Amino acid sequence: MSLNLQEKILRAASELFYSQGIRATGVEAIAKAANTTKMSLYKYFMSKDDLVLAFLRKRDEDFRGWFVDQVDGKADTPKAKLLAVFDVIGEWMAIPEFRGCAFINAAAEFPLAGNPVLQVSAEFYDHFRRYIADLAEQCGSKSPESLALQLSLLLEGAIVSEQMKRHSGSAEQAKQAAIILIEHSIIDIPDTSLLTSNPGEQQ
Amino acid sequence: MSLNLQEKILRAASELFYSQGIRATGVEAIAKAANTTKMSLYKYFMSKDDLVLAFLRKRDEDFRGWFVDQVDGKADTPKAKLLAVFDVIGEWMAIPEFRGCAFINAAAEFPLAGNPVLQVSAEFYDHFRRYIADLAEQCGSKSPESLALQLSLLLEGAIVSEQMKRHSGSAEQAKQAAIILIEHSIIDIPDTSLLTSNPGEQQ
DNA sequence: ATAGGAATATACCGATCGGTATAGTCTATT
């Protein structure tokens, strides 16, 4: 029935961190939202920074688990799953609580280079990209890593775009672009390499 | 020689806001960085919020101006410019001061729906997308708005990706994807519509 | 019944926040 106190605190913190931002959320407000006090909060978490990392790590697990389940519930074949990814993101972006990606937001709030927050955020996207790359490989993509990175750029772009301006069709456009990129990565179309910007400084 | 005091304050604020984050930067630190005091700061700016908006609006102007100049310096034809966009972003992301997109970061720090910060950030990307859409139209793209949105998703994705993990080749991959999308948007390849995720629930 | 640990309530700490009040310094114009 009632949750572990530690989990209650973590849940309250997670919701506030995500909805209001991390720096904008004080520990007093977290304790109040969890129906407890700062004393108990500091019994389970050494510091606010510790709580922030716990939030991000749990979010990493939860989101990826939820995400894979959603995709699996929508599609069976690898190629269909690769496209369903964009539908799942699109549905996520449509919920009113959507406030962008917790990891991108956290990275924006804690810019210092060696910060563990940045590290956890980078790991999340590594995991995410690995998931996409595996699907890409099962599709028969000729360079799964490249395709995975490109698709993840579309996804991240759609998320931050939707965060700044809601309902601008980012997810649909991302999916349309993904269709083209996926198809192009699977079946080769040899005569599209005639596009060069400045032939002299090609890298 | 020496700048307007108001501009000196705005410059100091801009650098600190961008490098450390907005909430993490106090007005006292801004005044100190501008070699002045809080009193003068509050003579020229009504509040910190006012200063934040001034920072974002100036950034909007400056960045877009700088960006267009860079692109124009790299390419002549619309199509070449469309690709040069990715080179410019790639070079920008390589400088050590790079800390992501000021507008995405600001949006992450001020999540409340009606916040003017969010509005200014959305306007920046509207302007940016318009610039891309104009180039796309001059290229003969069949749907310049769609292509522009797709390309901007790639760009925004590359920026946040590079912010979380430096030197992961985001800009190059974004450019490779852009080449395919641009080519596909200009010359039609009719037989790539055989890609459907779940035929029953197509939206 | 009672002891012990878990949780609460509350007050406090020093530091910093955004913002202001007041007095003094400097320089340019007359």
Added chain:
DNA sequence: AATAGACTATACCGATCGGTATATTCCTAT
């Protein structure tokens, strides 16, 4: 030389920050 206005220096305001000390209540296990 005097005056005006821009700028500085500094102290202060109430509020809030992350974090702690202390004492009390509550529940459970023996």
